[in-house]
Amino acid sequence: MENCIGCEIISGGLTPPGGFIHNGEQWTLTHSIAPGGAPLRGMLILQTRRHCTQLADLTPQESRALGPLLQVTCRALEELFQPARVYAGSFGEGVPHVHFMLIPRLDGMPIGAELLKQVLEQHLWTCPADEAAALAAQVREKLRNVL
Amino acid sequence: MENCIGCEIISGGLTPPGGFIHNGEQWTLTHSIAPGGAPLRGMLILQTRRHCTQLADLTPQESRALGPLLQVTCRALEELFQPARVYAGSFGEGVPHVHFMLIPRLDGMPIGAELLKQVLEQHLWTCPADEAAALAAQVREKLRNVL
Numbered sequence: 001m002e003n004c005i006g007c008e009i010i011s012g013g014l015t016p017p018g019g020f021i022h023n024g025e026q027w028t029l030t031h032s033i034a035p036g037g038a039p040l041r042g043m044l045i046l047q048t049r050r051h052c053t054q055l056a057d058l059t060p061q062e063s064r065a066l067g068p069l070l071q072v073t074c075r076a077l078e079e080l081f082q083p084a085r086v087y088a089g090s091f092g093e094g095v096p097h098v099h100f101m102l103i104p105r106l107d108g109m110p111i112g113a114e115l116l117k118q119v120l121e122q123h124l125w126t127c128p129a130d131e132a133a134a135l136a137a138q139v140r141e142k143l144r145n146v147l
Numbered sequence: 148m149e150n151c152i153g154c155e156i157i158s159g160g161l162t163p164p165g166g167f168i169h170n171g172e173q174w175t176l177t178h179s180i181a182p183g184g185a186p187l188r189g190m191l192i193l194q195t196r197r198h199c200t201q202l203a204d205l206t207p208q209e210s211r212a213l214g215p216l217l218q219v220t221c222r223a224l225e226e227l228f229q230p231a232r233v234y235a236g237s238f239g240e241g242v243p244h245v246h247f248m249l250i251p252r253l254d255g256m257p258i259g260a261e262l263l264k265q266v267l268e269q270h271l272w273t274c275p276a277d278e279a280a281a282l283a284a285q286v287r288e289k290l291r292n293v294l
Contacts, residue, residue, distance in 0.1 A: 056221040060215070064214055064215060067210035068207070074202040075203040086203065091236055093232055116263055119260075121260055
């Protein structure tokens with residue numbers, strides 16, 4: 001689909017820091033690319049390979065693969081960051097391609113909707129691209145044995 | 148687990164409007180109960196039957212069942228409300244029991260994190276309990292053929 005950031009990532013036209021963490025048949029996992037250019041520290045994006053815009057439209061294969069991928073990715077983020085919680089949400093309408101944002105809530109970050117507002121609208125909690133790439137590599141290594 | 152609203156719902160000590168929409172081996176689906184007493188219109192809660200606090204701790208059975216349940220529930224909400232989008236997120240730290248909030252974004256509602264803030268912190272977009280109960284019954288009817 002043209003003009004869809006999700007599809008650009010899948011096609012290789014746009015490379016998130018560190019490249020694909022997981023490049024599966026149904027879903028891909030990458031580090032986030034922030035709207036302003038700086039990636040959001042540790043925020044990963046799990047998105048469908050296929051262009052689709054609604055969770056309701058997931059195929060049986062996509063929906064069956066979703067939960068196990070969420071679980072192992074949250075586990076990897078926990079082991080790497082020891083966050084208070086890993087948030088998982090699909091509500092980003094800026095990119096009309098089904099994706100879950102996985103956000104480790106680190107020390108000093110606010111709770112709940114306020115954190116999401118700061119991350120998604122105010123673009124706080126960013127990090128340098130090379131740090132995000134290194135993090136992507138660490139998650140990839142952790143997932144190597146379970147995916 | 149004592150003092151866990153999630154566990155109170157599972158045990159029957161607390162009944163969301165309309166009761167269980169789905170009462171499965173791994174997950175249950177109910178209409179939301181708002182912190183202030185008034186349910187949030189159409190917001191459903193998919194939670195684990197077992198008390199657990201992190202997505203990383205989901206069992207293989209729980210994680211395999213998650214995606215298909217999210218998909219069919221989003222489909223039911225779409226058919227009932229024709230929302231612009233159904234949001235799905237697990238980031239409510241007020242209830243330390245793994246749950247996904249499913250929120251149909253209806254006409255007039257803001258987009259993204261602002262909607263979550265209005266729903267979760269400002270307790271806007273509520274509805275009378277009997278309306279929520281009727282809605283729960285409608286979703287239950289829709290899911291009857293697919294679960």
